[in-house]
Amino acid sequence: MESQATLNSIQKAVWDGRLPLQISLAPSESRIYDQTDPYLISYPRISYLPSLLPRLRAFFASSLIDPSSHAHDGWFSFEGVPLKWHLPIGLLYDLYAGADPASKGTAESEDAGWDIDDQDSPLPWRLVVHFSDWPDEELVRLDADGMVMNDAFINSVKEADFLRNGTAKGIMSLSKEDSSGLWKSVQDVELPSFQRISNILLPPLNQPFRNIPIRIFLPLPPDSGSPSLKVVQSPVPPSIPPASVAASQLALSRSSITPQTQTVGSALHSLLPHLFPSRRTPVLAKPVLHGAAVPMSAPVEELVRSSAYGDGWLYVVIRMMG
Amino acid sequence: MQKVSAAVVTRRSVEGVLSAFPLLTSEEFECACRAFLDRIHVLGNLDRVGWSSIRFVQQATGPVLKISRSIHNASIPYYDDTLSAPVDIEEPQVEICEDDPEALIRASNSSNCLHIEHDVILSPTYQVPVLYFTLRRDSYPGPLGIDEVYQYLVPDQYRRELQEVGVMGGISFGYHPQSGTPAFFVHPCNTADAMKQIAGQQRVTPEAYLIIWLGMVGNRLSLPLPHELFATEGMKNPQGLG
Numbered sequence: 001m002e003s004q005a006t007l008n009s010i011q012k013a014v015w016d017g018r019l020p021l022q023i024s025l026a027p028s029e030s031r032i033y034d035q036t037d038p039y040l041i042s043y044p045r046i047s048y049l050p051s052l053l054p055r056l057r058a059f060f061a062s063s064l065i066d067p068s069s070h071a072h073d074g075w076f077s078f079e080g081v082p083l084k085w086h087l088p089i090g091l092l093y094d095l096y097a098g099a100d101p102a103s104k105g106t107a108e109s110e111d112a113g114w115d116i117d118d119q120d121s122p123l124p125w126r127l128v129v130h131f132s133d134w135p136d137e138e139l140v141r142l143d144a145d146g147m148v149m150n151d152a153f154i155n156s157v158k159e160a161d162f163l164r165n166g167t168a169k170g171i172m173s174l175s176k177e178d179s180s181g182l183w184k185s186v187q188d189v190e191l192p193s194f195q196r197i198s199n200i201l202l203p204p205l206n207q208p209f210r211n212i213p214i215r216i217f218l219p220l221p222p223d224s225g226s227p228s229l230k231v232v233q234s235p236v237p238p239s240i241p242p243a244s245v246a247a248s249q250l251a252l253s254r255s256s257i258t259p260q261t262q263t264v265g266s267a268l269h270s271l272l273p274h275l276f277p278s279r280r281t282p283v284l285a286k287p288v289l290h291g292a293a294v295p296m297s298a299p300v301e302e303l304v305r306s307s308a309y310g311d312g313w314l315y316v317v318i319r320m321m322g
Numbered sequence: 323m324q325k326v327s328a329a330v331v332t333r334r335s336v337e338g339v340l341s342a343f344p345l346l347t348s349e350e351f352e353c354a355c356r357a358f359l360d361r362i363h364v365l366g367n368l369d370r371v372g373w374s375s376i377r378f379v380q381q382a383t384g385p386v387l388k389i390s391r392s393i394h395n396a397s398i399p400y401y402d403d404t405l406s407a408p409v410d411i412e413e414p415q416v417e418i419c420e421d422d423p424e425a426l427i428r429a430s431n432s433s434n435c436l437h438i439e440h441d442v443i444l445s446p447t448y449q450v451p452v453l454y455f456t457l458r459r460d461s462y463p464g465p466l467g468i469d470e471v472y473q474y475l476v477p478d479q480y481r482r483e484l485q486e487v488g489v490m491g492g493i494s495f496g497y498h499p500q501s502g503t504p505a506f507f508v509h510p511c512n513t514a515d516a517m518k519q520i521a522g523q524q525r526v527t528p529e530a531y532l533i534i535w536l537g538m539v540g541n542r543l544s545l546p547l548p549h550e551l552f553a554t555e556g557m558k559n560p561q562g563l564g
Contacts, residue, residue, distance in 0.1 A: 084497065136464035140495050140504045148495070155494060158511060159447040168511050229502055230382065233446040 001205055002302055008195075010306035014290055015191045017045040019093055020124035022116070023052070023076075025060045029132055036063045040124065044189045045090025045290060046310050049076050049083060049127075050142055050149055051187055056129050069131035072142040077128045082135045084229075085142070086152045088309050094288050094317040095217055095229065097122050101286070101319065103293035153183050153311055160213035160312030161201055163235070170201045186310030194310065201312070202305070212236045212262070212300045214314040216271060219285075236267045238301035264303065264316075265296030275318065288317045339525045344517040345449040346531060348384065354528035355387045355442070358536075361529070361551070371546045383500050387442040391545065393474075394435045435460045436474060440545065442536070443499065450513040451532065453539050454498050454505040468495060471506055471543075480542040484508075508539050 020042050027034040039059050043052065050072070057071040076083045078096050093099070099122035115121040134141060142148050154171070162168040171179065178197045185194035203209060218230040239259035260266070264287055265279040275285045280296055287294045289307060294316065304314050340350055355378050362368070362376055377388045441454045457466040457475065471493060476484055484493050498505040513535070521534050533551055540547055 084502075086497070137503060140497065141467075151494065152496060155496065155509070162447055162511065231499065231502075232383065233499075235446070235449075 001299075002306075004205060007302065007306040011195075012191060014307050015044070015046060015189060015194075017090060017290055018042045019045055019089060020114070021052075021089075021127060022124040023056060023127045023129050025063055026077075026128050026130040029065055029130060030060075030063045031065055032063060036060065038126075043089060045093070046088050046186065047189060048085060048087075048149065048187075049089055049092070050074070050085050050146075053129075053142075057131065060129070060131075064131060066132055070144065072144050072146075073131050073134065074142075075130050075134060075139055077130065078126070082138045083127070084139065085149070086140075086156070087315070090290055091217075091309070091315045091317065093125055094291060097125055099123070099291070101288040101291055101293045104295075150180075150183055153186070154179065156311035156313065157182065157201075160308075163211040163213045164201075164203065164209045164312070166210045174200060182310075198312070205305075208238045209301055209304070210237070212238055212267070212304050212314065213308070213312055214267065214300065214304065214316065216268070216287075217315060217317045218272075218275075219318055219320055232271055234271055236262060236271070236300060238262050238299070240266060261299045262301070263296060264294050264298045264300060267300055268296075268318075272318070282321065284322075285318050285320050288319050289314065338527070340528060340531060342449070343526065343531070344514040344521075346444060346451065346528065347449070348444055350528040350531075351444040351451065352385045354532035355385060357527075357529035358387070358532050362548070365548050365550055368548075371548050381500050384443060384446075386500065389440040389442070389545070391438045391440070392435055393438070438475070438545075441498065441500075441505070442532075445510045446499075448510045448513065450510050450517070451535055452507055452510045452513075453536075453543070454507045455543070456503075456505050465504065468493065468506070475543045477542070477544060484542060508542070 020040070022038045022040055024034075024038045025036045027036075030036045039056055041052070053071040053074040057069075057074060061067070075085070078092070081096065083092050083096075087095075094101070114123045116124060119126070140148065140152075158168045158171045161171045164170075174182070174197070178200065181193060182197045184190075185197065214233070214236055216232040218232060238261070240262055241259055263279065265276065265281075268276040268287060269279045277283055278296075282293075282296060287296075289303075294303070300314070304312075308314050341347060346354070359376060359378050368374070368376065372391050372393060373389055374392055375388070375390045379386045379388060437458045437460075439456050439458075442451050443454065444450070445452045457471055458464075459466060459470075472481055472485070476493075486492070492509050493506055494509050495504065495506055497503065516538065517531065517535060520538070521531065526534070533547070536545075537547055537551075539545075
């Protein structure tokens with residue numbers, strides 16, 4: 001296991017990650033159709049879209065045909081697909097924007113491919129905000145007090161906690177103050193207060209997780225027209241139990257009895273053997289996390305301790321190669 | 323495949339007891355669903371319990387047990403005075419919608435027909451079954467909300483428990499893990515404990531586990547099970563299910 005300091009510095013880089021967004025008002029809701037100025041902002045990848053709604057509602061107030069809508073009536077779409085607000089913005093971008101992930105060796109400058117006038121450039125990410133016609137068949141409605149978002153976040157934290165420990169007693173035993181503080185620290189992108197509370201939840205470094213909270217998002221055929229996502233989740237332990245190592249190998253050497261570290265490659269190979277025929281090399285597809293290609297050799301427990309989203313989950317997007 | 327006989331107890335020797343009780347493995351869940359489906363088909367007519375269909379579907383992300391139900395409730399008003407109107411779901415004002423579409427058109431208040439789609443899936447996190455459901459009403463365009471769920475589906479005696487996150491967890495609104503569409507679900511984080519309390523002393527088969535669980539969660543959502551399921555030796559209606 002890498003040292004806590006190394007894990008913390010990776011975590012800081014993850015929390016510092018930002019995306020430039022260009023958000024337009026849905027033309028059908030604007031007094032001047034598509035002539036409304038867009039709202040531009042650089043926003044943290046780990047944040048959630050609804051946090052932007054109050055300022056967007058205020059920014060677009062004078063353009064709205066229907067002035068009676070509220071901030072929490074707001075929802076976002078990208079190329080006509082309503083975006084699930086319970087997923088962090090960075091994950092939505094990795095899923096939908098079709099941008100190539102950054103990877104080691106491709107020396108590109110920070111703002112490569114950045115062109116505000118070129119509609120085809122992936123950045124800034126161009127989203128549309130709507131304040132009416134909530135898509136009830138696709139999105140859970142928000143409420144004025146933010147309770148719906150808070151509940152969704154806490155449910156997700158609870159699940160991650162259950163996978164790590166085998167019980168959800170950790171999150172249940174958090175004080176009310178800390179449990180709302182956790183959500184607030186993610187909303188405000190306050191890493192120090194987030195770390196203080198999540199350290200109560202996480203087992204210490206010398207105590208391995210029972211399972212890794214990881215969900216794998218699979219690519220959809222580009223013409224599927226379906227907004228639904230295919231998500232794979234299955235218990236992934238941080239080490240590969242000796243039982244799954246071939247019996248002959250066991251007989252050969254004592255060393256193979258010690259459990260092997262579960263890497264991104266070994267986890268993907270066991271969950272998706274057709275997409276990941278090799279544990280070491282991405283052949284057909286590659287895993288993407290926070291906009292970057294993840295090394296197949298990265299140990300999953302180190303990865304989740306350093307690079308999980310605010311709810312404690314690793315959300316890995318699979319991108320086809322070729 | 324062995325022909326289903328009446329008593330759960332006879333299956334025990336075939337299926338064996340659960341390996342990780344109170345949790346279910348995905349193999350045990352699938353086995354439970356198939357056995358349950360066989361048993362329901364032997365019982366035949368589902369009209370008595372108001373089920374319009376029950377299916378087992380193997381989807382890419384895992385197996386699902388799907389139960390559809392329609393209830394025609396003359397006491398459902400168009401404009402709801404939530405929770406103050408006495409809605410007595412368990413009494414027989416609840417009628418089954420007829421399958422004949424013309425019959426529905428002739429009915430004077432067909433728009434009061436409620437449709438509930440239940441999907442039972444195995445939670446990959448909690449390793450217990452989870453019930454996802456949506457509630458719709460004829461003549462209403464979208465899915466109905468949580469107020470209507472409490473008003474039409476949750477019997478009085480469970481209302482407080484579910485609203486306060488009781489033994490079976492509260493009702494949450496979230497995304498169906500397979501379709502990705504909005505759906506209600508009964509939060510599974512207390513299911514393992516509840517199963518241990520109720521079935522802890524018995525050596526349960528996967529199917530018995532599923533029936534006990536479905537009985538527990540079904541009671542809270544007015545989803546009745548055919549009583550024959552319980553009227554067998556070794557599967558008496560356990561306390562806490564009533």
